[in-house]
Amino acid sequence: MTSGSESLIFSHIELSTLLGGVLRSVGDYSTAEAVLQTALDSSTEKFGNRHHATAISANALGVLYKSLGRFDEARKLYDIALDALDGKASNTAANLFHNIAGLEHVAGSSIRAVIAARKGLEIRRSTYGESHPLVAADLSNLGGILFADATEEAGGCFAQARDIFARTYGPRHPEVAVSINNLAALAHRKGCFSEAEALYREGISIQEEKLGCSHLDVQVSYYNLAKLLIVMKRSSEALPLLTKTIENLSKMVSDDHHILRLSRRLLGQVRI
Numbered sequence: 001m002t003s004g005s006e007s008l009i010f011s012h013i014e015l016s017t018l019l020g021g022v023l024r025s026v027g028d029y030s031t032a033e034a035v036l037q038t039a040l041d042s043s044t045e046k047f048g049n050r051h052h053a054t055a056i057s058a059n060a061l062g063v064l065y066k067s068l069g070r071f072d073e074a075r076k077l078y079d080i081a082l083d084a085l086d087g088k089a090s091n092t093a094a095n096l097f098h099n100i101a102g103l104e105h106v107a108g109s110s111i112r113a114v115i116a117a118r119k120g121l122e123i124r125r126s127t128y129g130e131s132h133p134l135v136a137a138d139l140s141n142l143g144g145i146l147f148a149d150a151t152e153e154a155g156g157c158f159a160q161a162r163d164i165f166a167r168t169y170g171p172r173h174p175e176v177a178v179s180i181n182n183l184a185a186l187a188h189r190k191g192c193f194s195e196a197e198a199l200y201r202e203g204i205s206i207q208e209e210k211l212g213c214s215h216l217d218v219q220v221s222y223y224n225l226a227k228l229l230i231v232m233k234r235s236s237e238a239l240p241l242l243t244k245t246i247e248n249l250s251k252m253v254s255d256d257h258h259i260l261r262l263s264r265r266l267l268g269q270v271r272i
Contacts, residue, residue, distance in 0.1 A: 009046050013039045013053045017060040024064050027216060027252055036061040040077075052092065055084035059096050066103050067216070069257040074103050094123040094134070098141050105145045106258070117142040133175070136164035140179060147186060158182040174217070177206035181221055188228050197232070200225040216252060219245045223263050235270045242267045 016039035023032035040057040047053050062077035078100050085093050097120030104113035121138040128135055143157030162179030169175060184199030204225065207218045222245040229238040242263055249260040 006046075009042070010053050013043050013057055016042075017057050020060050020064065024067065027214070029064065029068060029252065032064055033061070036064060049080070050084055050086055052084070052090075055081040055092055055096070058084065059092070059099060062103075063099055066099065066106070068253060071103060071107050075107075078103065089123050089126075091124075091127060091134075094120045094127070094138070096120075097123065098138055101141050101145060110145065110148065113145045114142075117145050131164055131167070133164060133168045136161040136168075136175070136179075139164075140182060143182060147182075147189070155183065155186055158186065172206050172209065174207060174210045177203040177210070177221075178217070180206070181224065184228075185224060188224075188231075193228065193232050196228055197225070200228065213244075214248050214251075216249075219249050219263075220259055223259055223266070226263075227266060230266070230270065239267075239270055242270065 016035055020032045020036035020039065023029075023035060036057065040054070040061055043051065043054040043057045058077045058081040062074040062081065065071075065074035065077065078096060081092075081096050082100075085096065097116045101113045101115075101117035101120060104110075104116060117138065121135070121142055124132070124135050124138050139157040140161040143154045143161065146154040146157065158179050162176055162183065165173060165175040165179060180199050180203035184196045184203060187193075187196035187199060200221065204218065204221045207215065207221055211218055222241045226238040226241040226245070229235070229241070245263045246260065246267065249257060249263065253260055255261075
């Protein structure tokens with residue numbers, strides 16, 4: 001294979017992973033899976049298991065599976081990506097550590113999650129400095145992992161991320177909403193319920209405007225707000241949110257998706 005043909009194939013694989021990410025972001029998960037699996041198969045066939053193309057395609061498919069709650073499959077793909085990178089520090093490595101941290105956090109492996117998150121943030125800062133949106137994404141990731149202990153560091157991570165995203169993309173961007181929702185969840189955990197509600201509603205307003213009411217990320221926010229409202233003894237307001245969340249999620253994810261399961265469980269506990 002000539003260097004020119006290799007470059008062309010690599011560019012095609014890279015574009016396929018980007019397309020898969022776009023399809024995932026708009027909720028077309030089955031098409032995203034087909035596109036990303038094809039990209040990974042092409043990578044391993046054309047370049048083998050120790051190539052950058054294999055790393056980026058395996059990582060992208062792992063992100064999709066993590067978002068769909070298919071954690072074991074996601075972990076296997078992240079392992080493939082790590083092997084492909086062979087210990088080299090790069091933006092792709094930072095992306096991968098970021099994603100591994102998120103997966104291990106959701107899966108309950110907090111120590112491994114913190115290690116991966118700090119590693120990714122270290123690589124990213126050394127590459128881009130302190131004010132890049134990729135640094136903000138890594139700060140959000142680390143804050144989420146530290147969230148369980150409601151530490152000041154967690155709140156600082158979320159606030160820094162919100163400010164970087166707002167400066168970069170504007171105050172009504174979905175990434176700003178994610179940071180606001182993270183601050184809301186932290187306020188909820190600390191028992192600051194009125195603050196948490198205001199933040200959740202601010203974040204949801206941005207998400208509904210920019211993503212639409214049926215987007216997966218919006219369903220997560222609906223669930224979190226409903227859970228808060230129940231704690232605040234406002235179950236009559238939580239009930240329609242939970243009903244809407246379950247209806248929307250049932251159309252886009254499998255029955256074992258963690259937010260769908262939690263929403264159904266919470267609905268069964270609602271007493272008006």
